[in-house]
Amino acid sequence: MPQNRDEAVEYVLKTAKEHDVRFVRLWFCDILGFLKSFALTNHELERALDTGMGFDGSSIEGFVRIDESDMIAMPDPSSFQLVPWRSREHQSVARMFCDIHRPGGEPFEGDPRLVLKKNLKRAADLGYTYYVGPELEYFYFKNSEGTEFLDHGGYFDLIPPDVATDLRRDTIIMLEQMGIEVEISHHEVAPSQHEIDLRYTDALTMADNVMTYRTVVKEVAQKYGVYATFMPKPVFGVNGSGMHVHQSLFKGNRNAFFDKDDPLHLSSTARQYLAGLLHHAPDITSITSQWVNSYKRLVPGYEAPVYLSWAKRNRSDLIRIPEYQPGKENATRIEYRSPDPACNPYLVFSVMLAAGLDGIEKKMEPPAPVEESVYDMSEEERARRGINTLPGSLIEAVHLTEKSEMVRQCLGDHVFNAFIKNKKKEWDDYRVYVTDYELKKYLAIL
Numbered sequence: 001m002p003q004n005r006d007e008a009v010e011y012v013l014k015t016a017k018e019h020d021v022r023f024v025r026l027w028f029c030d031i032l033g034f035l036k037s038f039a040l041t042n043h044e045l046e047r048a049l050d051t052g053m054g055f056d057g058s059s060i061e062g063f064v065r066i067d068e069s070d071m072i073a074m075p076d077p078s079s080f081q082l083v084p085w086r087s088r089e090h091q092s093v094a095r096m097f098c099d100i101h102r103p104g105g106e107p108f109e110g111d112p113r114l115v116l117k118k119n120l121k122r123a124a125d126l127g128y129t130y131y132v133g134p135e136l137e138y139f140y141f142k143n144s145e146g147t148e149f150l151d152h153g154g155y156f157d158l159i160p161p162d163v164a165t166d167l168r169r170d171t172i173i174m175l176e177q178m179g180i181e182v183e184i185s186h187h188e189v190a191p192s193q194h195e196i197d198l199r200y201t202d203a204l205t206m207a208d209n210v211m212t213y214r215t216v217v218k219e220v221a222q223k224y225g226v227y228a229t230f231m232p233k234p235v236f237g238v239n240g241s242g243m244h245v246h247q248s249l250f251k252g253n254r255n256a257f258f259d260k261d262d263p264l265h266l267s268s269t270a271r272q273y274l275a276g277l278l279h280h281a282p283d284i285t286s287i288t289s290q291w292v293n294s295y296k297r298l299v300p301g302y303e304a305p306v307y308l309s310w311a312k313r314n315r316s317d318l319i320r321i322p323e324y325q326p327g328k329e330n331a332t333r334i335e336y337r338s339p340d341p342a343c344n345p346y347l348v349f350s351v352m353l354a355a356g357l358d359g360i361e362k363k364m365e366p367p368a369p370v371e372e373s374v375y376d377m378s379e380e381e382r383a384r385r386g387i388n389t390l391p392g393s394l395i396e397a398v399h400l401t402e403k404s405e406m407v408r409q410c411l412g413d414h415v416f417n418a419f420i421k422n423k424k425k426e427w428d429d430y431r432v433y434v435t436d437y438e439l440k441k442y443l444a445i446l
Contacts, residue, residue: 276359
């Protein structure tokens, strides 16, 4: 795909004609990360690329009020791809991600894609390019009405006959047809839980890829007559689904996180970035784990991080340093393990980057790594070693975010205020709801 916009527009028009594209879907997301879309015919494609397409933004979560509803979706031609699950002979369908503008042409401050672009510019001004590689876990169920498993396999299991193997294979084929590189796929720890890992790339491309990935996983599942969900903790008693994010900063072609003389091969830049992530982890948790259900996953005993610690090998820590392999200096990275796959990737990549850059700018030093299992430590030992915890509920996380000037500056006032308002409303809806647990626990005895 050409890098220059004029060349990219020419490529899109040419490709659409060659593949007889009948409809083009314009994609964008709201502040919660829900994909929004409307379609235009091939006759409107050139005009859309030139001036954008208008739509009503008043019904999009976190966008605008009714009295300022008009918005413009400006397609990003570099994101043009044919949609393989909809393509038919003589009736191909394509998609493009959009940047959202106000009617006057200025970028809309409530657009999550713009939020990420602004944070990437901040990194670029410091000489860095931000790369990420997320690992999104998810479940397959018989349907969306319950949590009946398709299999009872475990980590890396191959269970013949395993229908999920075909689902994952078809998903990978579609992703690669859309230009998204896949590294590996496998069965995860819980029954009917799976993972497909995307090859690392720059954060903006990856945020678009995550939105596409979730859509493709669900489309393929629907084709097979089953249901795929990225809900963080759909089943009590088994592992929830996470989105571990591997991340690094590059200066040109050099990995700024690598230092050959350091015992862990981490540069001072990497350690400062890590310290910033640890320092701000409580403040950004409402963004990385944004649902009431997210906090059913973030509990001890299910391989999800709870404590603010880091280590080289220990998978109970919030931040893990993957093993260095000689000759692969560019693979030096930090793995941040608390996000879940139901997040808004544009905002998650933004707050992680902002936290890390704050650590670099303030030259923060991380605490000593913790190689022992933090889960097995007594509360007194954790207190003695200064190991704190992530927030334990959505409202606790929201209150911490609300006090964070770093997060406000990262997201901008519009997205920050809209997100906080939405999450407080979600918590209020949840806290007044009478759950099955309460009925089973109390009805017969009170």
